[in-house]
Amino acid sequence: MTEEMQAGVTEREVAPQxxxxxxxxxxxxxxxxxPLTLNDPVPLGRQILSEAGFQPLQEYSLFAILASGDFEDVxxxxxxxxxxxxxxxxxxxRSDRSFxxxxxxxxxxxxxxxxxxxxxxxxxxxxxxxxxxxxxxxGQDRMIEPCDTVELADAGVERFYTAKRPxxxxxxxxxxxxxxxxxxxxxxxxxxxxxxxxxHDSNVVFDVTYQKAAAQPPSGQLGPGGSVKVKKGxxxxxxxxxxx
Numbered sequence: 146m147t148e149e150m151q152a153g154v155t156e157r158e159v160a161p162q163x164x165x166x167x168x169x170x171x172x173x174x175x176x177x178x179x180p181l182t183l184n185d186p187v188p189l190g191r192q193i194l195s196e197a198g199f200q201p202l203q204e205y206s207l208f209a210i211l212a213s214g215d216f217e218d219v220x221x222x223x224x225x226x227x228x229x230x231x232x233x234x235x236x237x238x239r240s241d242r243s244f245x246x247x248x249x250x251x252x253x254x255x256x257x258x259x260x261x262x263x264x265x266x267x268x269x270x271x272x273x274x275x276x277x278x279x280x281x282x283x284g285q286d287r288m289i290e291p292c293d294t295v296e297l298a299d300a301g302v303e304r305f306y307t308a309k310r311p312x313x314x315x316x317x318x319x320x321x322x323x324x325x326x327x328x329x330x331x332x333x334x335x336x337x338x339x340x341x342x343x344x345h346d347s348n349v350v351f352d353v354t355y356q357k358a359a360a361q362p363p364s365g366q367l368g369p370g371g372s373v374k375v376k377k378g379x380x381x382x383x384x385x386x387x388x389x
Contacts, residue, residue, distance in 0.1 A: 167227040170234045171197040174257060176267040178234060186228050190219040199237050206243060206256050210234040214251040214268070218243070244297040248277075248305045258298035263291040271307040280304040318380045329359060332372045340383035348388045356380045 167186060170178035171193065181196050188196075190207045199205045208216045209225060210233075219225050219235070227233055238256020246253050246260075248269055265277050279287040279295060280303075289295060289305070297303055312328045319339045326335070337351050345351075353367040359376040367373055367381075 168232055169193070169227065170232055172234075172236055173199075174236070174238060174255075174260075174264065176236065176264050180232075183227065187224045187226050189221065190223050190225065191221040193219070193225070193235055194221075194237060197235075197237065199239075204239055204241070205237050206240055208236050208238075208243075208254050208256075210236065214248070216252065216254040218254060246297055246303040246305065249307060255297060259294050259296055261291075262289045262293035262295070265289060265295070265305060266291050269305070269307050274310055275307045276310040277305055278308055280306065315375050315377050315379070317375050318378065320381070320383055326375065329374050329376070330372050331375055333367050333369050336367065336381050337383060340381070341385055346387075350386045350388055352384045352386070354382050 165184075165186070167183045169181050169183060171181055172178040181193075183192070183196060185192060191202050194200075194202050194205050194207055202221060207219045207221075209219050211217055212229075216236070225233075236256075240256040242258075243254045243256055244258055246255065248265065253268065262277070269277055271277060277289045279289055281287055282301070288311070295303065314325050314327050315329060316323050316325050317331070318324070319336060324339045326339075333351075333353055336353050337345075341351070351369075354365070355367055355373055355375075356364040356379070357376070358364065358379045359374040365373075
């Protein structure tokens, strides 16, 4: 072998195989990852696709999700070293194109011209108090829900970020009438005021019951000083008694 040929030997060709196995996670655009085990510590992109059952190989593009959250293109004949710490994640797309966007300043490569809100939430993993927003240049930023779909083929690079979710409004029923509240938690005093607005004498007692709440159990009695989580359609019944 010439010196030039020796210099061209790749790390994969000289990497010791041993008996160690390497666990990876592979998914398509749904980001529903499934585990695979490989014996090669430095497999080619085509090996990963083949083991995952993606055929024909030439119609797929493969990306590795790095520890930073960035996406890295893995070509069919490009080796990828699995000997780092942790489980490597890979996403395959049946597409020969890629669309670039950022998510919390991480660069993402996506194989389709659209992305679902559920995929964005799977990538960002926001807390329950957070939502994902699309940065709208020159306009009001758009909050993305998991059921939404976002176009990535427009001019420019789309920028997504997580931020505190704005308070949501809920329509509830109080004594048979629809009422709108902000936030998913209501108090005893709040419900009493919705049913009987204004000041009340000290000898007036209120009894509050609820049904179809976002709580466990979903029905019960709400006492003075208490609160309960609601959802659309939660029903409250408030009665007033004057004590002598």
